Amino acid sequence: MRRVFLLLLSTIVVLTTACSPKPTPxxxxxxxxxxxxxxxxxxxxxxxxxxxxxxxxxxxxxxxxxxxxxxxxxxxxxxxxxxxxxxxxxxxxxxxxxxxxxxxxxxxxxxxxxxxxxxxxxxxxxxxxxxxxxxxxxxxxxxxxxxxxxxxxxxxxxxxxxxxxxxxxxxxxxxxxxxxSLTSFNSDFDRYAYYNDDDALNASELRGMELFFSEKLECFHCHGGFNFTQSSKHAFQKLDLVSFHNTGLYNEDEKGSYANGDQGLADITMNDAHRGKFRAPTLRNIELTAPYMHDGSVATLSEVIEIYAAGGRGKGVNNPLKSPFVRGFDITEQEKTDLINFLESLTDESFVKD
Incomplete structure (x- = not known):
């Protein structure tokens, strides 16, 4: 009797295991x-x-x-x-x-x-x-x-x-x-860069892309790689890149302090040299994510470009802790339009609709 019971029990275990759905990769x-x-x-x-x-x-x-x-x-x-x-x-x-x-x-x-x-x-x-x-x-x-x-x-x-x-x-x-699971690689830029569609970007967007990756504007130094941010980690990236930057938004005490008591990375590391350092976010879908900066104090992409062209905002231009890549640049209205058009080419409509 005991043997029959054990055989029945083992059968139940086998059936239960067989009926348990396997996870779908x-x-x-x-x-x-x-x-x-x-x-x-x-x-x-x-x-x-x-x-x-x-x-x-x-x-x-x-x-x-x-x-x-x-x-x-x-x-x-x-x-x-x-x-x-x-x-x-x-x-x-x-x-x-x-x-x-x-x-x-x-x-x-x-x-x-x-x-x-x-x-x-x-x-x-x-x-x-x-x-x-x-x-x-x-x-x-x-x-x-x-x-x-x-x-x-x-x-x-x-x-x-x-x-x-x-x-x-x-x-x-x-x-x-x-x-x-929220991956976004279906923008016009992706079709141009990764899916071999030479017509995916128009002339203005291509001019904007050239500006973005130029030493004149320096955008790519903080927003580099396929994810348009240095805060990336994957098998193709062998070096740890600088993720946090002081972009000269504030300089409350002439010594580099930021506004509203938020000192960015310094609040974690307790290192005064890290005051005003914040992570450079991805620029993918940046058109959709206004307002901008860590405190949402910048309303438009046009305003963002104007701040970087000036080398910071207000007293932040002279922030002693400011990133060396935020040194200012000259830009025409047409160039600014081209740059914005390129940034908008990073929008993935399917990402927000599917």
Whole structure:
């Protein structure tokens, strides 16, 4: 009898294993020959995990008062940024910084406007979820209440992680997988540069591209590589590039301090030489992500170019900590138009619509 029972039990185990669906490997939507994005070994990409992450990203249940989701500050129509100077948390706390676009962050070497040691996006996600000053999603102290709401996803958690009981490790891994999946390589520039369509850029855009990569304007020194930011990390990039730059926006004390108490990278490193250093964001879909700069204090691309042409803004022109690449340049109205047209050629309409 005992032998029969063991045989039945082993059959059940075999059948259960056979019936358990295997995860579907995620297929990256990137140009042929591009390096694979960076993915932690303990959080492999699967289609099911990305789908769960997308649901969580758009669910207000993840905020303490059920008033905001991740998508409230990272809106798809604006390349997962938002058209506000600075973001506002779910309880009304105003943040110090502009919401960054989520474009090709699977290639990021650093995260947020000014942090050099987060390493992976999983670590960055902890900040909006658990930050207490200012409150963003307001999870701290309300973990059990929020997890109870997510029982609605028990079958998805079971399929993806093998347990129907939600926890924040699962939540963060699913969210990270979703935002990693947000790749954008279908702009007119991409068709010209990577898909051999010589007609994808018009004459003005080509002139603007030449200006962008010229030593006269120096744009590419901070916004280089296929992701148009030095804050990149992938197999083709052998060197760690400078991700953070002081662009001369402010000089409050004539010694390099920035406004509103936000000293950028220096607030993390405690190194005064890092005051006013912020990460150069990707320029992909930059047309959609206004207002610009870390504090959203610049309204248009035209104004951005004027600031760089002047070598900074106001007293920031003489900021002693300013990047040597922000030295100013002469530019005609036609050249400015050409440069803006090139920057707009980096817009990927399918990224915000599909």
């Amino acid at each position: 995620f297929v990256w939507d990137i140009p042929e020959g591009f390096p694979a994005p960076n993915v932690p070994a303990d959080n492999p990409m699967t289609m099911e995990k990305v789908a769960l992450g997308e649901k969580l990203f758009n669910d207000v249940s993840l905020s303490v008062n059920q008033q905001q989701s991740c998508a409230s500050c990272h809106m798809k129509a604006f390349a997962f940024a938002e058209p506000k100077k600075v973001s506002v948390g779910t309880t009304g706390d105003q943040l110090a910084r502009n919401s960054m676009a989520l474009v090709n962050i699977a290639y990021n070497g650093s995260f947020t406007w000014a942090h050099d040691s987060l390493g992976i996006v999983e670590n960055q996600i902890l900040i909006p979820l658990f930050n207490e000053a200012p409150i963003e999603m307001g999870v701290s102290g309300h973990e059990e209440e929020i997890l109870a709401r997510l029982d609605a996803y028990s079958s998805e958690f079971k399929a993806v992680f093998g347990s129907s009981e939600p926890n924040f490790d699962f939540i963060i891994k699913a969210l990270a997988s979703y935002v990693r």
